[in-house]
Amino acid sequence: MNNAVLYEKCNSLQKRDALLCLEENASKMKWKKNNNNILDIGCGDGSVTNMLKKYIPTDFKLLGCDISEKMVNFANNHHCNEQTSFTVLDIEGDLPEGMKGKFDHVFSFYALHWIINQKRAFTNIYNLLNEDGECFMIFLAGAPVFDVYRVLARNNKWSKWLQNVDRYVSPYHDSKDPEKEVEKMLEEIGFVDYDVQCKNSVYVFEDLHVLRSAFTAVNPFKIPEDKFDDFMSDYLDILKELQIMTKFNNNYETSVQFRYRLLVVYARKPASQDKLLEELNKQV
Numbered sequence: 001m002n003n004a005v006l007y008e009k010c011n012s013l014q015k016r017d018a019l020l021c022l023e024e025n026a027s028k029m030k031w032k033k034n035n036n037n038i039l040d041i042g043c044g045d046g047s048v049t050n051m052l053k054k055y056i057p058t059d060f061k062l063l064g065c066d067i068s069e070k071m072v073n074f075a076n077n078h079h080c081n082e083q084t085s086f087t088v089l090d091i092e093g094d095l096p097e098g099m100k101g102k103f104d105h106v107f108s109f110y111a112l113h114w115i116i117n118q119k120r121a122f123t124n125i126y127n128l129l130n131e132d133g134e135c136f137m138i139f140l141a142g143a144p145v146f147d148v149y150r151v152l153a154r155n156n157k158w159s160k161w162l163q164n165v166d167r168y169v170s171p172y173h174d175s176k177d178p179e180k181e182v183e184k185m186l187e188e189i190g191f192v193d194y195d196v197q198c199k200n201s202v203y204v205f206e207d208l209h210v211l212r213s214a215f216t217a218v219n220p221f222k223i224p225e226d227k228f229d230d231f232m233s234d235y236l237d238i239l240k241e242l243q244i245m246t247k248f249n250n251n252y253e254t255s256v257q258f259r260y261r262l263l264v265v266y267a268r269k270p271a272s273q274d275k276l277l278e279e280l281n282k283q284v
């Protein structure tokens with residue numbers, strides 16, 4: 001998924017959820033009066049990074065980062081200005097020394113379910129934060145689209161292109177209690193004041209053309225172009241088989257309900273006085 005032009009046109013689901021969560025949570029965050037240094041991880045085309053500006057104080061520096069150079073170039077071409085820029089960064093990789101401890105607020109929208117090594121990514125987020133810095137992220141816990149990937153991977157016609165299917169399934173898709181798993185990881189890393197909620201959500205794709213474009217924009221598998229129509233047709237058949245899509249007509253005029261579980265996570269990196277107080281409390 002690094003077609004920024006397509007993603008920008010077809011990210012209504014991701015944008016809707018980012019907006020809903022920001023409306024609900026942004027005002028509760030601990031904003032500084034001046035010099036808020038903000039990072040958006042997995043910024044994609046940069047449109048959600050750009051939307052963030054409505055929810056933050058006016059004195060800020062905002063950096064969007066993404067593993068995809070193509071996404072970063074697009075974001076820089078469309079949304080870069082004096083206060084906002086974009087850079088390539090793999091949140092699962094080694095952090096540049098110059099970025100460590102530099103951010104007061106780290107955000108991430110619809111990116112962290114793409115990360116296999118969750119502990120590494122969240123430890124990196126901790127290390128990117130300043131003391132007393134906080135992070136807020138939303139990402140998929142479970143979604144039928146991941147079951148469809150697995151069914152397609154078992155089909156001889158597609159298995160060649162979906163060999164590494166579980167690389168693209170959310171690490172929490174099979175989890176009975178994603179909230180507890182994330183909380184345990186945050187605690188082990190050293191985060192405090194964390195709040196982890198796994199919310200059941202629904203998004204209605206108005207017809208199958210819209211669903212097809214949304215799926216294509218985030219499709220991680222390199223299906224040859226001349227086979228993509230056939231791939232999509234099998235994808236829709238599986239939606240019917242798994243009863244994810246109950247009504248269907250061949251005109252593509254059916255609306256489809258996408259039901260999914262969304263993790264909404266807030267956490268704070270403690271300040272040194274928090275640690276001191278904790279030590280003192282232990283001694284009393």
Ligand SMILES: C[S@@+](CC[C@H](N)C(=O)[O-])C[C@H]1O[C@@H](n2cnc3c(N)ncnc32)[C@H](O)[C@@H]1O
Binds near residue numbers: 045111115
């Ligand atoms: C679905 S898009 C979300 C884009 C944007 N945040 C939004 O809400 O519209 C997921 C993005 O995460 C990026 N991504 C995936 N793995 C990543 C990693 N290891 N480090 C940084 N970004 C990553 C992808 O390149 C992609 O642009």
Ligand SMILES: CC(C)=CCC/C(C)=C/CC/C(C)=C/C(=O)O
Binds near residue numbers: 215256259
């Ligand atoms: C009904 C159904 C299975 C719809 C699939 C909808 C869809 C395109 C989901 C995308 C999920 C995803 C991996 C999003 C992302 O990473 O932004």
